[in-house]
Amino acid sequence: MDWWVSMPKVELHAHLNGSIRNSTLLELARDLGEKGTIVFSDFEHVIRKSDRSLREVFKLFDLIHIVTTDHKTITRITKEVVEDFAAENVVYLELRTTPKRNDSIGMSKRSYMEAVVEGLRSASSSLDINFASDDPERSSARTKKKIYVRLLLSIDRRESTAAAMETVNLALEMRDMGVIGIDLSGNPTIGEWETFFPALKFAREQGLSITLHCGEVPNPVEIQAMLDFLPGRIGHACCFQDEEWKKLRLSKIPVEICLTSNIRTETISSMDVHHFAELYKAKHPIVLCTDDSGVFSTNLSNEYALASNTFGLGRAELFELAKRAVDFIYAGKRIKMELIELFESAARTLE
Numbered sequence: 001m002d003w004w005v006s007m008p009k010v011e012l013h014a015h016l017n018g019s020i021r022n023s024t025l026l027e028l029a030r031d032l033g034e035k036g037t038i039v040f041s042d043f044e045h046v047i048r049k050s051d052r053s054l055r056e057v058f059k060l061f062d063l064i065h066i067v068t069t070d071h072k073t074i075t076r077i078t079k080e081v082v083e084d085f086a087a088e089n090v091v092y093l094e095l096r097t098t099p100k101r102n103d104s105i106g107m108s109k110r111s112y113m114e115a116v117v118e119g120l121r122s123a124s125s126s127l128d129i130n131f132a133s134d135d136p137e138r139s140s141a142r143t144k145k146k147i148y149v150r151l152l153l154s155i156d157r158r159e160s161t162a163a164a165m166e167t168v169n170l171a172l173e174m175r176d177m178g179v180i181g182i183d184l185s186g187n188p189t190i191g192e193w194e195t196f197f198p199a200l201k202f203a204r205e206q207g208l209s210i211t212l213h214c215g216e217v218p219n220p221v222e223i224q225a226m227l228d229f230l231p232g233r234i235g236h237a238c239c240f241q242d243e244e245w246k247k248l249r250l251s252k253i254p255v256e257i258c259l260t261s262n263i264r265t266e267t268i269s270s271m272d273v274h275h276f277a278e279l280y281k282a283k284h285p286i287v288l289c290t291d292d293s294g295v296f297s298t299n300l301s302n303e304y305a306l307a308s309n310t311f312g313l314g315r316a317e318l319f320e321l322a323k324r325a326v327d328f329i330y331a332g333k334r335i336k337m338e339l340i341e342l343f344e345s346a347a348r349t350l351e
């Protein structure tokens with residue numbers, strides 16, 4: 001096994017539906033095609049295409065949501081996504097998803113999230129999964145892989161202030177089911193910061209952690225406003241200008257870096273100009289993440305291998321990068337301590 005697969009890793013930026021297995025997506029699309037709900041050949045073409053622009057990616061998400069948004073399927077995808085991350089030795093996962101409402105099938109944002117939690121529960125048949133409690137009590141299932149999973153609820157940029165507030169309230173109600181924070185995502189060319197600000201502010205006042213997709217397109221006014229908000233982390237930071245870099249560095253806000261995603265969506269033109277290198281050199285807090293492992297045909301081990309090959313980081317440096325991510329997780333102190341212990345013990349066995 002390659003060492004970037006066997007070393008423990010922390011994933012902090014993974015969208016549930018974007019992490020769907022390609023095989024599952026094709027199977028679900030084929031089923032709906034047979035039922036006449038969709039034209040399968042249209043889907044197949046889009047699913048199999050690998051070089052998509054940012055705009056095409058959001059079109060694909062609309063298609064994915066048609067195929068995936070029912071309770072049973074959401075439960076299945078959640079279980080599979082957690083199993084896939086655990087299989088490549090991700091030991092802590094913050095999985096984010098946009099709670100969806102679909103009146104025609106009796107789905108509310110709450111029932112959607114309950115289906116996600118059911119998926120976490122059913123993953124426990126194959127994994128030693130901790131998804132709700134900060135209690136470090138270890139299960140007796142020593143033979144199963146251990147993974148901590150926490151949930152972030154995403155506000156989609158198409159949503160109104162009221163809908164965003166509904167998501168925040170749901171997150172607060174579901175705190176004892178592993179929900180620890182809020183993400184702002186969705187098509188970055190849509191929506192205004194002012195629309196989401198009240199809900200994000202309220203979420204933070206109530207003790208939820210916040211991460212924002214920031215700077216996926218050039219929008220200096222929004223980037224400044226987001227940095228002024230001082231979120232716990234930001235995702236991407238691709239289209240920053242000098243002023244914004246300065247502010248980011250001063251703020252020390254950790255950045256979730258998604259190398260493959262940035263290249264595939266062409267938000268960064270090529271790997272050799274990726275801001276990973278600058279931020280790494282400046283010792284700015286960064287964490288490697290997948291974004292949408294299904295949509296971009298990647299996984300976290302692959303992102304580490306890519307960083308190693310592109311930026312010349314050695315084994316010890318990559319291990320340190322993975323371990324440092326523990327500092328930026330949103331779960332509490334006890335879990336951080338357990339994870340540090342786990343990394344230290346892995347360091348001894350990987351030596």
Ligand code: 5GP
Pocket residue numbers: 015016017018061062096097098099154156185186187188213216261291292
């Ligand atoms: P879901 O929330 O349905 O589980 O995951 C898919 C959703 O995540 C997409 O519809 C989109 O709102 C969001 N998303 C996934 N990847 C990206 C990305 O690279 N940038 C942004 N801004 N949003 C994304």
